[in-house]
Amino acid sequence: MKKLLKLASLALLGLSLFTGCKKNEAPYEELTDAKDGASVYIARFTGNEQKLSIFPYQDEARTFEFGASFGALGLPKNNISVKYAVDDKAFDSLNVQRGKMGLTAYRKFPAEAYQISTLNSTISSGKTTSDLIKVSYFSRLFDPAFDYLLPISIVSADGYKIGTNKTIFLVAPKLSETxxxxxxxxxxxxxxxxxxxxxxxxxxxxxxxxxxxxxxxxxxxxxxxxxxxxxxxxxxxxxxxxxxxxxxxxxxxxxxxxxxxxxxxxxxxxxxxxxxxxxxxxxxxxxxxxxxxxxxxxxxxxxxxxxxxxxxxxxxxxxxxxxx
Missing domain, CATH: 2.60.120.260 (Galactose-binding domain-like)
Structure with missing residues (x-):
């Protein structure tokens, strides 16, 4: 009888420890609408330009997709609406840096050479990433002798802090002869x-x-x-x-x-x-x-x-x- 009581006590203790562990993990899985310490940022941000595939040329559009991510202790309780814009300020800033390094300035993407599916995405409740933004581009419409830049930045996220990695830099690189x-x-x-x-x-x-x-x-x-x-x-x-x-x-x-x-x-x-x-x-x-x-x-x-x-x-x- 004493042996059975001892086994039962050990089982209860194990269940208690397991439950305690689950409670310790819960804050990372809990839904929260707290904005302190939370931020929204570009999901595919690398700190470098994203070079698009230009050659071999094709008549059909190529595509590049990206979205936004949510970072916080816990998961968003409500949907987060994320808005984007083509960032002319970032374009000018990067060209200033290139000038200081003796590099040729980027050209802007020709208006007829690309399409952005939408400038809005949503991070759904309980999720950490948004639906994707699709950039379609036509490689034949870029002059192969020049580098082109399209910076797209997050401009708002339902009041959440926007992370420093808020901009994705899409580059259509000039082609090199071999x-x-x-x-x-x-x-x-x-x-x-x-x-x-x-x-x-x-x-x-x-x-x-x-x-x-x-x-x-x-x-x-x-x-x-x-x-x-x-x-x-x-x-x-x-x-x-x-x-x-x-x-x-x-x-x-x-x-x-x-x-x-x-x-x-x-x-x-x-x-x-x-x-x-x-x-x-x-x-x-x-x-x-x-x-x-x-x-x-x-x-x-x-x-x-x-x-x-x-x-x-x-x-x-x-x-x-x-x-x-």
Missing amino acids: PASKTGWTVSADSEELVGEGSVNGKATAALDGNIDTYWHSKWQGGELPFPHWLTIDMKQDIYVTRVELAARQNASTGFSRFNIEASNDGSTWISLGTGLIMDPANKAFQSFPVTPGYRRYLKITMTAGATSVTKSTHLAEINVYRY
Whole structure:
């Protein structure tokens, strides 16, 4: 009998301790309308700009979502209405900081490039996060040469303190060009000098081998062929081309002086990317030629005039293609 009473006492003690623990946790779960020590802030705040995905371009809108969070001892007893606004003051302040660091100022999001689903959200009773705000944006409508900023701040929260992390900074970053890998590419030419320039030079493939000291040469043995001369590159897949670089032959200055660039996606139908472009055959550095950007598979370089009026054959050391 004494043993049973002892077991019952231990069980009651355990229940009492368990209940006591539950009571100690209760303040974090209790509903409260007290505003002291409570705040509302951006849920996805990181302290840094949120960089949006811009490339590859697409016709459909991309989206970014965020909301508000509630911080306090306990949970909100009533719904909290949170209001937001595009924050021009934060935009100006951040640009002042960038200026001090020698950085280019952000541009504002173009009005036609984005939509905000709503500037109101609700943290429901008993919850710690709000429903989400959706920012839709159209990547094609941002100039890839510039950085854009859209700051959105909490401006009111039903009388609750707004936390210092009240603003989300959405950035549409400028795009950086990178040289496209030439692995697997093929090249053809109107003619090649397969004998007179040695075992490597003279062939069209020398214009894509990554070596500026090798070169393609149009045929000259057995009689020079006149201008125009051309090289056609098959990149084997569509690449978003932004710029073409050409390097003249390093040990001669008798190349071409004018040329055209064309592009195709099927190898049959061509569009012009540049006409009457000027090449300096005496300049041994890479010479850069921005083109109308777009997805291209084939590029054609048509050389139309030589370094002198009597020049017939021509040559080229290397071709680089830049992309996003």
